[in-house]
Amino acid sequence: MKKRNFAALFCAMLAVTMMASCGDNNTSSNNNTSDTSKETTGSSESDLREEELVTLDVVTMSSGKNEPDITDVENAMNAILEEKFNCNVDLTFISYANYAEQTSLMLSSGEDADLLPIYMIPLPTCANAGQIIPLDDLLEQYGQGIKEQLGDYIECGRVGEDLYGVTTARDLANSQGFEFVKSVADEVGFDYENIKTLDDLERELMKVKEAYPDMWPVAVASGENIRNWGWDPLGDDMINLGVLADMATEPVVVNLYETDQYKDLVNEMYSWMQEGLIQADAVNSTETYTTLMSAGTAFGGFTNLKPGFAEENSSSLGFEVGVVEIVPALACTNNVSRATWTISSGCDNPEAAMKILNELYVNPDLSNLYMYGIEGVHYKVLEEGAASNGQDIITWADGVDATTSNYRKSGTWLQPNQFIGHVWEGSEPDIWDQQRDFNNNAQKSVAFGFTYDSLPVTNEVTACTNVVSKYNKALLCGALEPESTIAQFNEELYAAGLQNIIDEKQKQLNEWLEANGK
Amino acid sequence: MVEKRSAFQLFANIFMILLALCCLFPFLLLVMSSFTDETTLIREGYSIFPSKFGTESYDYLWKNADQIGRAYIITVLITIIGTIASLLMTVMMAYPLSRKEFVGRNACAFYVFFTMLFNGGLVPTYIMYTRYLHIKNTLWALLIPSLLVSAFYVIMMRTYFTTNIPEAVIEAARIDGAGEWRILFTIVLPMSLPMIATMALLIGLGYWNDWKNGLYYLTDSRLFSIQNMLNNMLKDVQFLKSGADASAASDVLQDMPSVGIKMAIAVIGALPVMIIYPFFQKYFVKGITIGAVKG
Amino acid sequence: MKNNAPASKAAKKAQILHNIPLYLMFLPGAVYLLINNYIPMSGLIIAFKQVNWNKGILKSPWVGFSNFEYLFKTSDAWVITRNTLGYNLVFIVLGTVLAIAIAILLNEIRSKQLKKVYQTVILLPYLISMVVVSYLVFAMLSSENGFINLSILRPLGLPETSWYTEPKYWPAILIIVYTWKSFGYNCILYYATLVGIDHGYYEAAVIDGANRWQQVWNITLPELVPTIITLTLMSIGKIFYSDFGLFYQVPMDSGPLYDVTNTIDTYVYRGLIRLNNVGMSSAAGFYQSIVGFALVLLANFTVRKISKENALF
Structure with a gap:
């Protein structure tokens, strides 16, 4: 009797079926992309306008302080977007500390976020879990500006065949x-x-x-x-399970913790600790x-x-x-893909999302509003046109500062493209060009653009992650005697299945190299 | 005999004083560190007698008085409403479970208890509340999820009713023609004041100390409670730890609250409870004898 | 016998009718639990799926028990199970004994003012969040500025200890921190039951010439038994869970201490923080719940055999 009741209850639960199947979204997004491919060949400005006003939830990170003027900034941004695309944005800011947790909830439920940067959650995880949608077609149609701005670096948002995220403009190396x-x-x-x-x-x-x-x-x-001291962790930032060592010039995946590079580093730190440094x-x-x-x-x-x-x-x-x-x-790929803008699979109107995203990458006025707020209210211009990208040098508006401003610059590196915007007082006028050069001149790992998918070896990854956090941090602080500890460390790593991870990585890397003709 | 008794009292008091000191000392350390000069705090660590006092932490809080004030009001409001609603529902659930003649008593008790053991995880709960009940970024978010009825309290309450309310009292009331609602509210509850007060206190503490609902269901920081604010500050350090890159790191640094500020918020978060607690205590000493009820 | 059945059925029906007000009382809470707990519980199937949110949970592919594998296919499986169970057993026993002893002692204190002060103060630790507790513990144990090294060991001329790299001290430290933080809470639960005991019993006992110990032994403790059993059964249900703050934040996630601080919760957290795999984390929760469930059923069954009155259900 009791059993039957519970079975019935359980069925009821399933029926109520929560379970958020965003299934319909999936099909709709596919349909939409094929629709648009018809209509947008040679699209002129007016073609970009949505038929009905579309409002999209745009999420990003901020300091988590109160930002009472969000609505004002929103209205100013909407003035631009409405005219051009007949779109509105609804801005949400989440504090650093809560960002990963809250965005992953939003993505799972398919609610409250249409356009957002993924940060601290591995891109392949979101892609595999169907939380975000592939962007290739949309980029082709509406995202040329993004492609132009990012160059090579756009490739790092690829998971398998498809591009899922576009990186923000910041220090990418x-x-x-x-x-x-x-x-x-x-x-x-x-x-x-x-x-x-x-x-x-x-x-x-x-x-x-x-x-x-x-x-x-x-x-x-x-x-x-110390982290990433001249090796490419191939997606396993900070835990380094199978890396390309020595500035990543050879496509051979090795166990970092057995390399001389690592041993030397740890020995050095240990002796520094002994010397009281x-x-x-x-x-x-x-x-x-x-x-x-x-x-x-x-x-x-x-x-x-x-x-x-x-x-x-x-x-x-x-x-x-x-x-x-x-x-x-x-x-390395994971520096770049660590913060990428994506479109959530819960988004009802991916084209509009891509149009807005593209505009954020290319339109300095829109981007400045998003990053710094409204001129005269939240910031003031110090020197007009003095930045090397033709924008202004700015600072806090009269009467406000970092603690009193109602809309504060923070997390601009996670907003799509700070390189086209103003420069804050105190930075050099050509700071954005310097960063661009830095990105372009950085030595690229041989696996640059390769994204590793840990799905086939998840069991090994969890076990190895625990082993790494047990030893690595303390070793790099010089707190443990290196010789015996490293030996034991490696022993436990192999027991936890490190070799499988290395083999899997090497296999995926080889496939990628072949596919990309390298 | 008298001597023996006072010797026992002396021993008991000494023991309790020692115990109280153990509890008080770390708290004192917390308070003192919030009043320590920032540089001294980092140089010399926490100390009951810091070499230099400072009130920077509280100055900082004062500067953000409107934000903290709002968080305070929200926390107080949520705690009061939440405690009353939760207490009412808990008592109403526990009472039937304590009655022997309640048909289906075991199944119902199991229904309650089972929720303590299994939960569907955060994501399904989140979907339930945001998709279907739309409580995201409303004050309901701080009030309802997970806190309103806890199986733990229902079962504690039921155990109290079964052990401390004699069957005879209820039977007598029934014969006098009282209905179940009247029995519960005019006889059982007044006899259970110590437990009711305890439950109110614990439920209230649950609301007061909760930061998880804020974390999951609020993005609008205007609705944050005091504990949400504290928790966010504490988590900023962990954020740096978790692999922020150079851009992120220098960005967080700007807003990083100092140790003293964290301690100060912990103090102002705990203090009101200490002020309110004695108010509950008068109910703890009112044990009622059956004789009193009958008379 | 046969004649009896319909009659008792009718009686039962009458009884149910009679119970209607009770059902009404039970209803609001039951509805809440349905919404807050039972419907989301269907999410437990995530543990057996490789979730694709775009398809929805129901349409995601089944993967059998593969989400559970990582919990067992590791050399740490034994360590984390041992730690979780071991600490919890100690916490249950020590927590109960201490809380009862102090509740009884508190009850015996005659000065009303002092009683109030004690009651207030012992609840203080419960009010401090675990993260802040970890700062306070660090204030005690830090090798640079720590109170113990600086103000106790150094003046005594004893060698200073690097506390966060010495696993042997940590079982004791964790037990002390846990007890310190939680005994006040348990204590007032027992205390509330204590003061609710009918004074008549004690008066009668005094007349019979019973001394204090006899009163405690023959009246107080038996009266507390149902509360003890209830609280213990509920703790058993949670025996595979551990307080994350206590085992992760208080030891400052210090690697050399893992052998004595790694529990199922911290292991899962560390392992999945990078993977963000919801299926695997559900699997861990499911595993913890099912073990707790089985143990509670067993314990409750045993209690039922001995005294039906005290069983949970």
């Missing part, structure tokens, strides 16, 4: 280096001009140690000392190293670099910082 307090450096004669290797750095850090015994030469941000609580520091730098208890820390990094950080920290680059810029 990573160079690695060291950030430090400039005033202290100048005082102790820290010779940052001539630092090329870790050994150079060590020598110079000793000067700091002698002059300021109470100051940690190297502090660590939340236990993360690294913060004693490195593994479980609760603060970022910049906080310690502000407090005068740390000299600097390792970091990813990009052009304008020192200027940007000096202005946000309130004192001057310097940087040295040790590992030159390397462009």
Whole structure:
């Protein structure tokens, strides 16, 4: 009796069927794309207008503070979009901390988000789970501007055959280096001009140690000392399960944790720790190293670099910082695909979404509104046309600042294209060109454009991830004795199935290389 | 005899004082660290007697007074409404389950208990609430999901009713012609004040401390509760940890609240409960004897 | 016998009719649980599917038990199961004993003011969020500025310890932190039951010449038994779950401590944070629930055999 009741209940549950089948969306999006291919050959401006007013939910990240003026900015953006496309946007901002969690919920339910950047969630996961739609056809029709703006880098949004995400304009390669307090450096004669290797750095850090015994030469941000030190993690950022080592010049997937590159790095850090160069609580520091730098208890820390990094950080920290680059810029797929704009499969009108996205990549007025708010209210122009892209140099509007503004610049790197917009006071006028050059000149990994799909080896990945987090962080902070630990580390990795991951990666990479004629 | 008794009292009090100190010390540390000068806090760590005091943390909170004020009002409002509604529903569910003559009692108890063990996971719940009940970005989002009726409280309440309300009392009331609703509200509840007060306190704490609903169902920060604000600040550090790239990192740094601020928010989040709690306590001492009811 | 059946059926019917007000009382909560818990429970099938949200959950392909594999096909399976179960057993036993002892003690305190103060203070730790607790623990244990190293070990001339890399101390530390944070909560649950006990029993006992211990033993504890059983059964249902904050944030996710801090929840979290695989995380939840369910059924069955009155259902 009881059993039967429960069975009935369960059926009822299924029937109510929640379960969000966005099935209809799937078919509609396919139909739509084929429709549009008919109508848009040689599309002129007027063809781009939707027949009925379309409103799309556009989501992005911000500081999570109250932004009371969102509606005003929305209206200003809609004025542009309505005239051109008969579209409106409904803006949502989510704080950094909650972004991954909330967007993944939105994508699963197919609600509340039509156009959004995926950040911190692997692109292949979203694509495999049917949360986002392929963009190739849409890009062909409405996204030429995006293609032009991104060049090669657009290829990194591919999962298998299809393109699922377009990256934002930001630093798309990573160079690695060291950030430090400039005033202290100048005082102790820290010779940052001539630092090329870790050994150079060590020598110079000793000067700091002698002059300021109470100051940690190297502090660590939340236990993360060093990452991606000149290898391509092939999608497994920070856990590095099967990488292309030594600046990724050879297409051979290896176990990073067995390479000399890794061993040398770890040995170096261990000896630094012994010499007292690294913060004693490195593994479980609760603060970022910049906080310690502000407090005068740390000299600097390792970091990813990009052009304008020192200027940007000096202005946000309130004192001057310097940087040295040790590992030159390397462009890997996962740096690029880490933040890509996508169209959710719950979106009822993908064409409109693509039109708006394209406009955000090419229309400086629209982009400036989205990034900085309304001129005269949220920002003011300091020097008109002084930026190298012809835009203005701007700063906070009169009477407002970072804490009082009702619409604040934040997360502009996650908005589609900051390169076409204004430049904030304090950055160099050609900052966007510098970043573009940085991206274009960075050495590209041989697997650049290859996106690895971990689906066939998920069991191994979960097990290996646990092993890596057990050892890697502590090793890179110099907190564990390297010799025996690395051996044990590798033993556990292989027991957890690392070889399968490496084999799978190599297989997928070979297929990709072949398909792309490399 | 008297001496022995006071010796016991002395021992009991000493023990409780020690225990109280154990509970108080970390909390004191929390309060003091929120009043410590920021640089000193980082240089010397947390201390009950910091070498330099500072009120920067509270200055910062004061600067954001409108935002924090709003969060406070929302938290208080949600806690009051939520506690009353939840308590009412909990009692109404627990009472029938405590009655022996309630046909289907076991099945119903199982129906309640089963929800403690299995849950469909976040995504289906999220879909239910956003797609079909449309509570996203409304205050309902802080009120309804997961918090309104908890199997744990229903079952605790039922156990209390079964053990502490004698059958005879209910039987007597029935013979006097009282209906079930009247029995519940005029006889059973007044006899259960200690448990009702406890439940109200725990349910209220549940609402007060909840940040998950805000995390899942709110994107509009104007609706955030105090705990949402605190939680967001604490999570910013983890965000940096989780692999932000250079652009993201320098962006977050601008808004990164200092340790002192986190501590200050933790303090202002916990303080009101301490102020309200003694109000509940007077119900804890009112154990009622059957004699009193009969008379 | 035969004659009896229809009569009892009729009686049952009458009884049900008589119960209508009770059903009405039960209804609002039941509806809420249906919406909040039972309908979303259909999502459990995600554990057996490779979800494609675009197709919808029902149309996504079945994958059998493959989402569960990662929980067992790992050398850590034993460690995480042992830790989860072990800590929970200790928490249940220690938590119960301590909470009852303190509730009884609290009840014996005669000064009303002090009683109120104690009651308020012991609930303090429960009010602090686990993340903040982890900061406080760090304040104690940090090797640079930690209270224990700096203010206790150093003045005593004892060697300082690097707490976050020494697994041997952590079972004790975790148990202390857990107990510290939660005993107040359990304590007031028992205390509420305690003060609800009919004073008449004690008065009668005093007249019979029973001393304090005899009163506690013969009146207080038996009166608490139903509450103890209820709370314990509910804890058993959660025995495969662990407090994420306690096992992840308090040890600061420190790698060298994994052998004693890794539980099913932290293992799943670490493993899936990059994969974001909803099927696999559902599978973990399903596994935790089903084990808890089986254990509760067993425990409840045992309780029923001994005293039907105290069983949960």
